[in-house]
Amino acid sequence: MINLQMAKWVKYILITLAIVSLVSGAFVGASMLAPTWPLTITTPGHPESSSGPGQASNGALNPLKQVQGQGESPVVPLPDFPPVIAKVMPSVVAVTTEMVVSSRFGQYTQPAAGSGVIIDPNGYIATNNHVVEDARSIQVQLYDGRTFPATIVGTDALTDLAVLKIDATDLPYAPWGDSSQLRPGNWVIAIGNALGEGISASEGIVSRLDVSVTVEGNTLRGLVQTTAPINPGNSGGPLVNMAGEVTGITSVKIVALGFEGMGYAISSNSARPVIEGLIG
Missing domain, CATH: 2.40.10.10 (Trypsin-like serine proteases)
Incomplete structure (x- = not known):
């Protein structure tokens, strides 16, 4: 009789401990999944709080904002195109x-x-x-x-x-640049008469250097591949670096299903001696 009662008490205690364990585990699990700070992004010129750099309004570190001095790279601004x-x-x-x-x-x-x-x-x-x-x-x-x-x-x-x-003088002209200084990832601007609609500009980066492309049986060498959009009418216009120097003469674009952003310019270091030779 006594053994049966003790067994019931032991069973009751074990069930109670199991319930407490489950409730505690659920609370801990939910706490681990929930964010521990508000994820806020501060727009420059419109501060959300007076918190320090890299901090949310409650003082916690904001993982969406890089802080110099803690191993992260500083944010690099886009170049000034205009x-x-x-x-x-x-x-x-x-x-x-x-x-x-x-x-x-x-x-x-x-x-x-x-x-x-x-x-x-x-x-x-x-x-x-x-x-x-x-x-x-x-x-x-x-x-x-x-x-x-x-x-x-x-x-x-x-x-x-x-x-x-053309029969004109005192014209504005573009200086030649050194295309050997280009590196993949450098910003460049293609300027030209795109689609015959007037002079316009489009930006991109250098994708690849010293490229060869065959067009109608003729292989063009020493080309600069760029992501800057090159459309019909752009041919013959300059590809310039961020110093405003001509680093290429736009020439070719691959047009085919599945291809995008594959335009090419004749590098300035290839074009300049040919151009100067033609002038004589």
């Missing part, structure tokens, strides 16, 4: 041509649009060979709206480069 674009854009021109097209019905002319960059104040303009090849007439529109007829000084089909000349 001054670079303002510096280079006046030297970029829109090139409009009338191309001679042959078909089984005969020959006819077709308008086409491209870009160029003034490289000398006396009216010398660098562009692509494919922009002016087989052109019956060439018109160049400056950034200020003036339009001039252009003549071809020289072309080089192997490098896809050409030089035009």
Whole structure:
């Protein structure tokens, strides 16, 4: 009789301990899952509290904000694009041509649009060979709206480069840069007459250097691959670094299903000697 009662008490005590254990475990588990501070992001210029750097309003460290001196890298701001674009854009021109097209019905002319960059104040303009090849007439529109007829000084089909000349002086021009200083990840800006709609700018980074691309049986070498959008009409325009220097002449873009952000420019160190040789 006594043994039976003791067994009942032991059973009651064990059940009670099990219930307490389960309740305590659930509380601990819930505490571990719940956040221990409010996750807040402070917008610059609109502080949410007077807490110190890297702290939430309750004084706890905020994991979403980096604090210098504790092993994290400082936040690097984006480059200041507007001054670079303002510096280079006046030297970029829109090139409009009338191309001679042959078909089984005969020959006819077709308008086409491209870009160029003034490289000398006396009216010398660098562009692509494919922009002016087989052109019956060439018109160049400056950034200020003036339009001039252009003549071809020289072309080089192997490098896809050409030089035009207009009868004008004291023109704004873009300086050459050293493309050997480019590194993957550097910011660059492509400026040109995209889609024939006027001079515009687009930013990107250097993706790859010293690239070779074959176009219609001709292999272009020493190219700079960039993520800066390059659209029809951009051909012949400059790819500039953040100092506003020409580090490439935009030339090729891969257009195919599944490809995106694969544009190429002829590096300045490849283009400059060819351009200077064409000028003579």
